[in-house]
Amino acid sequence: MMYRVIAALVISVIFLAGCAKPTESFQGQIGDIGANSFIVDCSDEVNKGKKDPINSIGYQCSVEYTTDTAFTDVNGNILTIHDFLQGSEVKVILSKPINIRRNLESKKSKPLTAKEIVLLKQADMSSKEPFDFKRDEVVKATIYFGGTNDVIAEIEHTEQLNELSAILHNSPSFSGAAPSDWNNTIVIESKGGGETEIVVTGNGHVFIDESSNYAYSLDKERFNEFVGSFQNK
Numbered sequence: 001m002m003y004r005v006i007a008a009l010v011i012s013v014i015f016l017a018g019c020a021k022p023t024e025s026f027q028g029q030i031g032d033i034g035a036n037s038f039i040v041d042c043s044d045e046v047n048k049g050k051k052d053p054i055n056s057i058g059y060q061c062s063v064e065y066t067t068d069t070a071f072t073d074v075n076g077n078i079l080t081i082h083d084f085l086q087g088s089e090v091k092v093i094l095s096k097p098i099n100i101r102r103n104l105e106s107k108k109s110k111p112l113t114a115k116e117i118v119l120l121k122q123a124d125m126s127s128k129e130p131f132d133f134k135r136d137e138v139v140k141a142t143i144y145f146g147g148t149n150d151v152i153a154e155i156e157h158t159e160q161l162n163e164l165s166a167i168l169h170n171s172p173s174f175s176g177a178a179p180s181d182w183n184n185t186i187v188i189e190s191k192g193g194g195e196t197e198i199v200v201t202g203n204g205h206v207f208i209d210e211s212s213n214y215a216y217s218l219d220k221e222r223f224n225e226f227v228g229s230f231q232n233k
Contacts, residue, residue, distance in 0.1 A: 022097035027120065028061075030088045037064045038084070038117070040092060046101045059104060063092050063112045070116040079119060082182055082201070086213050087123030092116075123213060124175075131209065131216045133169035133188075135161070140189040143227060146182050153230035167223050168198075171216040174206050184227065 028041035042061035065071075071079040084090065093116040103109045141155045141164055155161055164186075184200040186207075197210040204220040 023094065023100045024097045025091055025093040026061075026100065027089065027091045030084060030086055030090060030123075031060055033084065033086060036066070037062050038090075038092075038114075039063075040090065042100055042104075046104060061100060061104070061112055063114050063117075065114050065117065068095075069114045071119075072116060073119045082199075083119060083122075084117065085123040088119060089121035091118040091120055093118070130173065131168055131171040131207075131214075133165045134190070135165040135169065137190045137192070138165070138188055139191055142187045142189075143230070144185040144187070146185065148185050148187065152184070152227060163226060167219060167226060168207070168216075171207070171218060174202070174215040174217045 023045055026040075026042055026045035028044065030038050030040055032039040039060050040063050041058060043059045045061075046059040065081070071081060071083065073079055073083075092112070092114050095113040095115040098110065098112065100112075103112075138161055139156070141161060143152045143155070144150055145152055155164060181201055181203060182199065183204050186198040186200070188196040188198065190196070199208045199210060200206070200218060200223070201208060202215075202218075204224065205218055206215055207218045208215045
């Protein structure tokens with residue numbers, strides 16, 4: 001009789017585990033941004049419903065986005081991928097519900113694909129310190145229109161690098177709302193082979209240091225005049 005009770009309990013546990021409700025959506029902070037995916041902290045979702053003591057290990061989920069993925073804010077306004085930054089709080093609505101805990105524990109985990117990604121809280125991009133161009137280390141700067149395909153200028157001459165430094169160096173930190181367009185990209189190359197990528201946005205009034213995700217105010221008129229000097233040649 002006792003064996004029957006134990007067997008019944010085992011079957012019940014297996015049944016309950018098998019009926020665990022798949023995750024349709026979860027919230028977390030963006031840890032990293034890739035070419036077609038986000039790394040999002042999914043620890044709360046993984047630990048949801050656990051009866052055992054929760055360990056201090058954080059869980060990160062790779063969330064793929066496609067051309068069908070919608071990017072919105074909490075009010076339903078349409079956003080773009082460039083509105084989502086490292087450190088932003090998001091809600092991920094999955095294209096197909098899945099048990100995330102089991103998926104992470106599986107040796108053949110399935111990729112998570114987002115149907116919609118909702119921006120809940122923007123990351124704090126403000127820096128306490130002004131931007132440091134590090135002119136002594138810079139050997140080249142390339143300015144692109146939009147992304148990194150359409151080159152406007154490759155700058156290696158000392159005078160031109162000095163002029164670009166004068167525009168960017170000591171720019172104050174920026175905080176607040178700004179349009180999320182993508183005017184220019186600047187790739188700054190250093191002596192040691194390192195690169196710093198800067199995205200000019202906010203209708204030309206803001207630039208973001210991609211290495212730190214800090215935003216700075218940009219002298220739009222001076223910068224546009226500098227870029228125009230290469231376009232008019």
